[in-house]
Amino acid sequence: MNTAVDMSRFVRSENIEALPPPNLARGPVAWVRENLFSGPVNTLLTLAVIYLLYILIPPIVDFLFVNAVWTGTDRAACRAETAGHPVGACWAFVIEKINFFTYGSYPAAERWRVNIFFALLALGVGWLLWLKAPRRDLGAIYFFWLFPVLSYILLTGGNVSLGLGFWIKFAVASAVFLAVLAAAAYALKTSMRSAVLIGGGIVAVIGITLALVNVDWGLRPVPSAFWGGILVTLLVATVGIVFSLPFGILLALGRRSKLPILRLASVIFIEFVRGVPLITVLIMANTMLPLFLPADMTVDRLARPLIGVAFFASAYMAEVVRGGLQAMPKGQYEGAMSLGLNYPQMMVFIILPQALRIVIPGIVNTFIGLFKDTSLVSVVGIFDLVKTIEASRIDPNWAAPTISYTGYAFAALFYFIFCFGMSRYSLGVERRLATGQKR
Amino acid sequence: MKKAIVSIAFGLTASLLVAGSASAQATLASVKQKGYLTCGSNTGLAGFGLPDAQGNWTGLDVEFCRAMSAAIFDDPTKIRFIPLAAKDRFTALQSGEVDVLARNSTVTMSRDTQLGLDFPAINYFDGQGFMVRKKLGVSSAKELNGASICTQQGTTTELNLADYFRANNMKYEVVAFATSDETFKAYDAGRCDAFTTDASGLYAERLRASNPDDHIVLPEIISKEPLAVAVRHGDNQWGDIVRWTHNAMLNAEELGVTKANVDQMKGSDNPEIKRLLGSEGKFGEAVGLTNDWAYRIIKHVGNYGESFERNVGEGSKLKIKRGLNAQWTKGGLQYGIPIR
Numbered sequence: 023m024n025t026a027v028d029m030s031r032f033v034r035s036e037n038i039e040a041l042p043p044p045n046l047a048r049g050p051v052a053w054v055r056e057n058l059f060s061g062p063v064n065t066l067l068t069l070a071v072i073y074l075l076y077i078l079i080p081p082i083v084d085f086l087f088v089n090a091v092w093t094g095t096d097r098a099a100c101r102a103e104t105a106g107h108p109v110g111a112c113w114a115f116v117i118e119k120i121n122f123f124t125y126g127s128y129p130a131a132e133r134w135r136v137n138i139f140f141a142l143l144a145l146g147v148g149w150l151l152w153l154k155a156p157r158r159d160l161g162a163i164y165f166f167w168l169f170p171v172l173s174y175i176l177l178t179g180g181n182v183s184l185g186l187g188f189w190i191k192f193a194v195a196s197a198v199f200l201a202v203l204a205a206a207a208y209a210l211k212t213s214m215r216s217a218v219l220i221g222g223g224i225v226a227v228i229g230i231t232l233a234l235v236n237v238d239w240g241l242r243p244v245p246s247a248f249w250g251g252i253l254v255t256l257l258v259a260t261v262g263i264v265f266s267l268p269f270g271i272l273l274a275l276g277r278r279s280k281l282p283i284l285r286l287a288s289v290i291f292i293e294f295v296r297g298v299p300l301i302t303v304l305i306m307a308n309t310m311l312p313l314f315l316p317a318d319m320t321v322d323r324l325a326r327p328l329i330g331v332a333f334f335a336s337a338y339m340a341e342v343v344r345g346g347l348q349a350m351p352k353g354q355y356e357g358a359m360s361l362g363l364n365y366p367q368m369m370v371f372i373i374l375p376q377a378l379r380i381v382i383p384g385i386v387n388t389f390i391g392l393f394k395d396t397s398l399v400s401v402v403g404i405f406d407l408v409k410t411i412e413a414s415r416i417d418p419n420w421a422a423p424t425i426s427y428t429g430y431a432f433a434a435l436f437y438f439i440f441c442f443g444m445s446r447y448s449l450g451v452e453r454r455l456a457t458g459q460k461r
Numbered sequence: 462m463k464k465a466i467v468s469i470a471f472g473l474t475a476s477l478l479v480a481g482s483a484s485a486q487a488t489l490a491s492v493k494q495k496g497y498l499t500c501g502s503n504t505g506l507a508g509f510g511l512p513d514a515q516g517n518w519t520g521l522d523v524e525f526c527r528a529m530s531a532a533i534f535d536d537p538t539k540i541r542f543i544p545l546a547a548k549d550r551f552t553a554l555q556s557g558e559v560d561v562l563a564r565n566s567t568v569t570m571s572r573d574t575q576l577g578l579d580f581p582a583i584n585y586f587d588g589q590g591f592m593v594r595k596k597l598g599v600s601s602a603k604e605l606n607g608a609s610i611c612t613q614q615g616t617t618t619e620l621n622l623a624d625y626f627r628a629n630n631m632k633y634e635v636v637a638f639a640t641s642d643e644t645f646k647a648y649d650a651g652r653c654d655a656f657t658t659d660a661s662g663l664y665a666e667r668l669r670a671s672n673p674d675d676h677i678v679l680p681e682i683i684s685k686e687p688l689a690v691a692v693r694h695g696d697n698q699w700g701d702i703v704r705w706t707h708n709a710m711l712n713a714e715e716l717g718v719t720k721a722n723v724d725q726m727k728g729s730d731n732p733e734i735k736r737l738l739g740s741e742g743k744f745g746e747a748v749g750l751t752n753d754w755a756y757r758i759i760k761h762v763g764n765y766g767e768s769f770e771r772n773v774g775e776g777s778k779l780k781i782k783r784g785l786n787a788q789w790t791k792g793g794l795q796y797g798i799p800i801r
Contacts, residue, residue, distance in 0.1 A: 097778075102671065119514050127516030127542075247541045250516065309549045312556035320558070323543065403504055403544040405512075413505030413512055413544075418778035421507075421668030423649070426642065 085110035085424075086431065092117075100422040111428045112420075119414045123432070126250010126405045132242060135176045136253050142169055142176075143260065151447060153454070166264065171231055177253075179243035184236050192232070196225040246324035250405035252436070254324070258331055258396040258406065259440075263389055265332035270339025271378075275369065277340065278347055288340070295337035300398055303330040308402035327399045335392045342384040346377035379455050386448035390441045397437075408433055488560050488692070488699040489533070489749050497539045500526035501559035504544040507665040508773035508781070509565050509585075518542045521772040522563040524762050525584055525690055528706050529561065531761035532754040551576050554691055561692055561703060565661075568689040580689035581700045582707035584765075586785035586794050588682035589621050590660035592667060595677055597654060602681035606631040609653040613637065613644050618658055621684040645669065659686055664779045682785070701748045709755035711797030712737055713764035715788055720763035723756060736800050744800055755800075765795065 042048075058068040089110030091100050098104045100112035116123070125133050146169045149161035174180070200221045207217035249257070276288030295303075307326035315321070350373055358368040378385070400409035411429040414420070492498050502523055503510035510520040527537035543559050554562045555577055565587070566572075568580035591610075593599050602625075612619050614637040626633045636653045638644040645666045648656035658666070663678050670676055690707070692700050713719070716734050718726045727738050735741040738759075739752035746752055762768060769786060770776040787793025 097668070122512060122514050122516050125516065127512060127518070130515055245541065247543065248516070305549075309552050312558045313552065323558075401546065403546055403549065405544065409504065409544075410512075414514075416505055416507050416665065417511060417513070418507045418665055418668050421665070421778065423669060423671050425669070 085427075087111075096419050097422045097425075100420070100424065109422070109424055111431055112422060112424055113428065115414075115420050115422075115425055115428055116432050118420075119410075122414060123251045123407060123410050125253055126410060127248045128250065128253065129242070129244060129248065132244055135241070135244075139173050139176050139253070140256075142172060143256065153451075167227065167231075170264075171234055174235060175239060175241070177244065177249070178246070179239070179241040180235055181238040181241070181243065182235050184232065192229070196229070199225065246322050249324060251410045252407050254399070254404060255396050255407040255436075258328060258399060259393045261328050262331045262335040262392045262396070266335035266339040266388070266392065267385070269332070269336035271343050271374070273336060273340035274343035274347060277344055292337045292340050295333055296341070300330070300334050300395055301401060303334060304398060304402045306330075308404075324404060327402060327404060331392070331396065331399070334395075335388065338388050338391075339385070342381050342388055343377065345384060346379075346381035347373065349380050350377050382448055382452050382455070386444055390444055393440055393444070394437060397433075407436060488696050489702065492533060492560055496534075497541055498526065498530050498533065498561065499541045499543055499559045500529075501545045501550055501553055501562040501564050502526070502542045503564045504546060506565060508661065508777060508779045510542075510544075510563070519772065521585060521768060522565060522690075524768045524772065525563045525582075525706070526561065528710060528758045528762045528768075529702065531757045532702065532706055532709075532750055535751075535757045535761075537761040551578060551691075554578060554693060557693075560699075561690060563690045565688045566691055567686045568691075577694045578691045579694050579700050580691050581704035583687045583689045584707055585661070585688040587659050587661050587686040587688050588785070589618055589657060589684040589686070590663050590682055591679040592648075592656045592663045592676050593654060593679060595675055599679070602679045602683065603629060603631075605633065605655055607633065608655050609634040609636055610655045610657055611636045611638065611644050611648040611653040612657050613641050614639055617684070622657055625683040641666075660784075661773065661779075661781060664773075664781045668778060698749055702750065705748060705754075705800075706758060707765075708798045708800070709737065709758055710762075710765040710768065711788070711795050712800060713755065713759050714766040715790065715797050718759055718764060719767055720759060720761075723759045727756065733799070733801075742801070 059065045087110075089108055091105060091109055091112050091114050094100060094112075094114035095118065099114050100109050102109050121130075121133075125136050128136055146161070146165040149155050150158065150165055155161060200218065203217045203221040204214060207214045273288050273292055276284045277292065279285050279288070304327050307330045308323065311326060312320065354372055354376065355368065358372040363371065397406060397408040400406050400412070403409075405413070411433055415426045415429045500523075502518060503520075505511050506520070508520055509522045510518060511523075513519050523542070526540050526542070530540045531537040533539075543553065545553050545559070545562070545564060550562055550564050550566060551572075553559050563584070565585065566580075567587075568583065572578060573580055591602050591605065593605075593608075599605065605626075610622060610633050612622055612635060619635065619637065622633070622635065634653075636647060638647060641658065641662070644658075645656060647653065649670050656663070656666070660678065660682060667673050667676050667678070690703050692703055712733070713723075716726075716731065716737065718734060718737065723738070726734055727740060729735065732741065736744065738756045739745055739754065743752055745754040748754075751757075763771070766788075769783065773779045773781045774783065783791070783793060785794050787795065789796040
């Protein structure tokens with residue numbers, strides 16, 4: 023039986039173009055409907071926010087841009103009667119004072135040194151933060167050793183003139199240090215060679231650092247009393263950030279250590295520093311400390327708050343890192359120990375990489391807080407960015423009604439750029455490191 | 462027990478203070494050895510101590526330090542300015558962090574006798590004053606009965622105000638704010654009839670008004686604020702240098718010796734000028750300086766009148782009248798003690 027039906031066959035040779043989805047399901051209209059007006063409550067909220075933006079944004083834009091004054095050499099330019107219109111931000115003031123905001127009283131002829139410092143800082147930060155940069159191990163050495171030494175020489179002029187007596191003492195101290203290390207290695211029956219190598223390395227690094235600082239590079243000395251502005255703000259923030267992470271990790275490990283003295287010391291340090299406000303530490307350092315020291319002994323006026331800030335940030339960082347350590351399941355520790363790893367190996371290879379990853383938001387939060395806290399040094403008479411702005415806004419040459427607002431707007435912009443940058447970078451790193459660990 | 466601890470702490474602090482002032486016996490020698498003078502300055506006060514756009518310090522107080530540096534080193538730039546907040550200033554001087562404090566500090570008996578400090582030279586006589594709008598038609602503070610007055614909270618300004626109105630049997634309404642900024646903004650916006658603060662501050666604030674010409678500063682000064690340069694108690698030579706730096710600048714003004722003509726004046730026959738500029742007598746050596754110390758001051762900085770006009774007077778934006786700070790011959794209080 024012939025069941026074949028004689029009909030022309032139809033096989034579509036290419037896919038038919040898909041119909042577009044209904045207009046209401048895509049495009050801006052649908053997006054707005056879905057995201058902004060998806061219910062009565064959301065609609066109300068959206069409208070309220072739009073209204074708020076409507077009353078906030080135009081005056082801000084007017085102040086910062088439309089009515090702003092961009093050129094001028096003194097207060098006349100920024101007054102309504104000469105400008106002929108209501109005056110907003112007086113950017114001419116910021117432009118005129120920008121050198122003071124950037125360098126403080128740093129001698130004008132030597133400011134190229136500060137510029138090199140900024141460039142070196144940018145290089146180091148870029149090298150470490152750009153995850154695909156070549157030789158990041160060298161970058162770390164640069165940032166944590168070479169960069170501080172170079173900065174010190176550039177900014178102060180180096181040439182500390184240590185003298186022969188100091189070098190003799192240094193040689194004796196190094197010899198004693200090496201001998202102690204060797205004796206310890208012998209007593210503990212560990213490798214003598216590695217002990218001497220490590221000890222020698224430490225002595226060599228310290229020696230080279232001191233020698234570099236000691237050399238007369240022919241730079242004019244610039245005492246820290248002349249530093250100011252963005253230079254000081256970045257310096258305080260960098261020192262705080264660079265010191266706080268390693269010291270914070272050590273303190274956190276110390277606090278969780280099984281050795282009672284170490285643990286007690288860490289707990290006391292952390293709790294003491296966290297128990298006093300930063301402003302107290304700064305005032306103590308800059309006002310009270312000189313009273314207790316002998317009259318001929320002084321600690322640099324800028325170094326004191328630097329040390330205070332570094333201590334302070336370390337204590338906070340320690341608690342953040344401890345949070346990460348406590349979040350690690352016990353099995354990680356046990357697994358590492360069962361592989362025969364000793365304590366440093368366990369921490370460096372197993373625990374810390376995971377623990378630190380968990381607390382990246384906390385670490386960055388501390389950094390951002392620290393960056394903004396640097397403005398507190400202005401209270402003890404250090405001319406950081408905020409203080410330079412405050413000193414400039416009362417300059418009678420620039421006395422005009424909006425000068426103060428302009429100065430603070432500039433400061434806000436500066437802090438916002440840095441803090442927002444840090445926060446975005448940390449988000450990026452988090453996303454990258456969390457691949458495969460999404461919860 | 463607690464009392465004992467407190468008294469021990471006080472005893473320790475006191476002994477430290479004494480030790481501090483004792484060890485700082487020869488400030489001049491230590492300044493010469495360091496090669497620079499450390500000068501406590503204001504962190505920013507228009508006309509008195511303020512860094513300019515290049516970060517160089519300017520102002521009346523600052524020029525006093527420059528004059529000292531000129532007298533000691535023949536160079537007005539061998540100074541490090543340490544900006545000090547009001548609460549830190551005396552501690553910084555006591556502890557030896559600064560050699561001299563030229564920071565618009567009011568001298569009072571308790572400060573002079575209890576803080577271990579001396580105030581050898583009053584370089585500006587200030588006092589609290591009032592500013593009002595011109596259209597109010599008031600020409601004296603005595604006519605302010607019933608006025609509302611903007612002032613800063615918790616300051617001596619507020620107390621002086623209360624004293625003054627009570628003494629003159631007048632009513633007033635105080636409108637107080639936390640910061641000087643807010644206070645002036647409120648006055649400028651018309652929230653009160655008058656604004657009060659130290660007279661030198663009134664002139665600086667007036668410039669920030671939306672229309673400076675609409676405001677006048679009333680002539681009355683209702684409190685005494687002698688702003689003086691301070692040094693540690695016990696180093697009399699150093700105190701003498703401060704006192705005579707100021708007097709040299711005053712005498713120079715009185716004798717007509719200025720920065721511009723000081724070299725001509727060196728050949729003057731006037732014995733007073735000769736003594737001032739060191740061509741006669743050995744007055745400089747007596748305080749550990751060279752005999753041309755005053756010449757150096759005038760050559761590098763100028764006389765008191767020049768410094769005043771340049772920083773706070775007609776040559777500056779502040780345009781403060783000499784008033785109490787005029788020479789005694791012109792009805793002011795600045796009286797140069799004779800050099801002889």
